[in-house]
Amino acid sequence: MTLRGSLRWLVLCGLWLGLAQPLHAEVLVSAASSLSEVLTVIAARFEAASGERVQLNFGASNTLARQIMAGARVDVFISADQTQMDRISADIAPGTRIDLLTNQLAIAVRRGTSDVKTPRDLLLPSVRRLAIGDPAAVPAGVYARQYLEKLGLWADLQPKIVPAGSVRLALAAVESGAAEAAIVYATDVAAAAQTSTAFVVPAADGPRIVYPGTVVKSTRNAAGARSFLAFLQTAEARSLFTTAGFGVIAPATR
């Protein structure tokens, strides 16, 4: 290798080492992807208010839980359901687990083209396919199935059901016309341009959908992690969550 070539590699490696510096005094938050928009805004407010730096890592709650179980150095974990939070119970910093938010199910349809007004309308022949999250894996799908079973519609609707890998994919099926309707979270419908909400499942009728959060035991920035979790319960954060369509739960550490 020529001297110039070696130099080039040296520069490259140097650049890389610079990039790969470990995180210092930052709060790394692993959160369910349905929270990405609102949490990005809230994290910025938190940074301004506290001087801490926040890194956000969004993904499917079950993947995030698995990463924590493998020992990923996460400071705060916010799950889209209790099951995934229960899986990491050994990694929860004692006394920090808290139920933060609620969400509701909603029926999404293509904007302006549907005669679906109530859940029973899903039986109409004009609804040929109904997209939901995969009820075997995706929390939103589990909730959708529970709800349809409670209404006694599951058996009749089952031939129409298209299981999707995520809530967003269920919505994409409606956007593209592959499905006439989807059952997703109320907060997701707003994010998709081509769809509108036909029906929001009243909190009393639907399954209880709760987003719990916690400080992870292995954190190196316990103070920062705790103050971030606390910030999510301030009036400022609550109003942002509400605007995004989430319900907020009164602080109740368990």
Place this chain on the structure above:
Amino acid sequence: MALFDLEIDFTQGHFSLAVSVQTQARVLALYGPSGSGKTTTLELIAGIRTPARGRIVVDGQYYFDGNAAASMPVRERRIGYVPQDVLLFPHMDVRRNVEYGWRGDATRAAMLAGLLELEPLMARQVQSLSGGERQRVALARALNASPQLLLLDEPLAAVDLARRARIIEALTRVRDELAIPIVYVAHAKEEVRALADVTIVMDGGRVVAAGPSASVLP
């Protein structure tokens, strides 16, 4: 004059080779039809193949000794080998080929450059060389490594008739001026007569006749 003491047993698949020759020669020719084992014999001397039994000794230098189960590593043999397809390194230009095995003998390098008329070729890519040019470059590459023995496999095969005389002249000068013993594979009588003092006639892996070229190849 070099003393050749070859006692070789070699088998590969259905082909078996048995050579037994003790002779003195400056240039030893291996003569015979294709498939008679000439090239295999060269490769055995070079060390690219290993005999099952026997010995390969040239001027007292043991290259292979079946009794002691000793085979000198190829790179220590100091044998210059120019195969029929010359095998110039395709990813190097002529100069890098010629200098590949150079042992620092500047006088020899200069002499070879003149003898083989290499200067105009030095910057060329080997793909652009003619058959005769390749042969000259391969010869220079082998000789630059200061070999104690030179093996040539049909050096004239890829050279057109008009240029053969020049190669023969160059080989004669290598023989006379560098005084390196040569083993030479050929199947044209005139060529053998012009260069080799002793000829071994081979057929089917066996030595059919051996002796002074003039008497073996009338």
Place this chain on the structure above:
Amino acid sequence: MSPEIREIALFTSLAALVATVVMLIPGVGLAWLLARRPFPGRSIVETLVSLPLVMPPVATGLVLLWLLGRRGPVGRVLERIGIEIVFTPTAVVIAMAVMGLPLLVRTARVGFEQNTHRFEAIAETLGAGPWRVFTSVTLPLASRHIAAGALLGFSRALGEFGATIVLAGSIPGRTRTIAVGIYSFTETGRDADALALLGVSVALAFVAVLASNRIAGTAS
């Protein structure tokens, strides 16, 4: 192009480049070993190397996560010397390198399987030792295949998704690559940004394929 998109594109290209450099030495070594040195357990090594090619990338990511996580057999040792992998740019490089390696090995191996033994023998008659024979003859004669393999590995690294998101997560400004970014952006309704990244990825793929065609062209 927004600064965020540009940063993701730059980071991904750099990470893929580093991953290619990282996989080059073990990749060429393995290719040579598999092509030239029959050894006991060769088929097992061969299978292991090719595994990421046939396994779902997410599964490869899970295996890496299990190995390199702080509680994993390798991660535990690394933690003791102060190195953490999961959720770092290094994790991105490792995921990319592991996924790209089989392509490099399989392509480079063909280069070493060419019949160059006689060239090597000639080099030996000229006094070259094993290392010189390898570096001056074997390696250059396989260089075109190695280059093509490296480019394939690089392209694979550029598009790597499944293993990356499991091992490195999707942290903006830190581990978010083009592929992970496209996924995250579509997941969160940022379709315009996803589209911009898609454009970048098409452009990069175009350049990579063009380069590999040029290498293939000079080979014939």
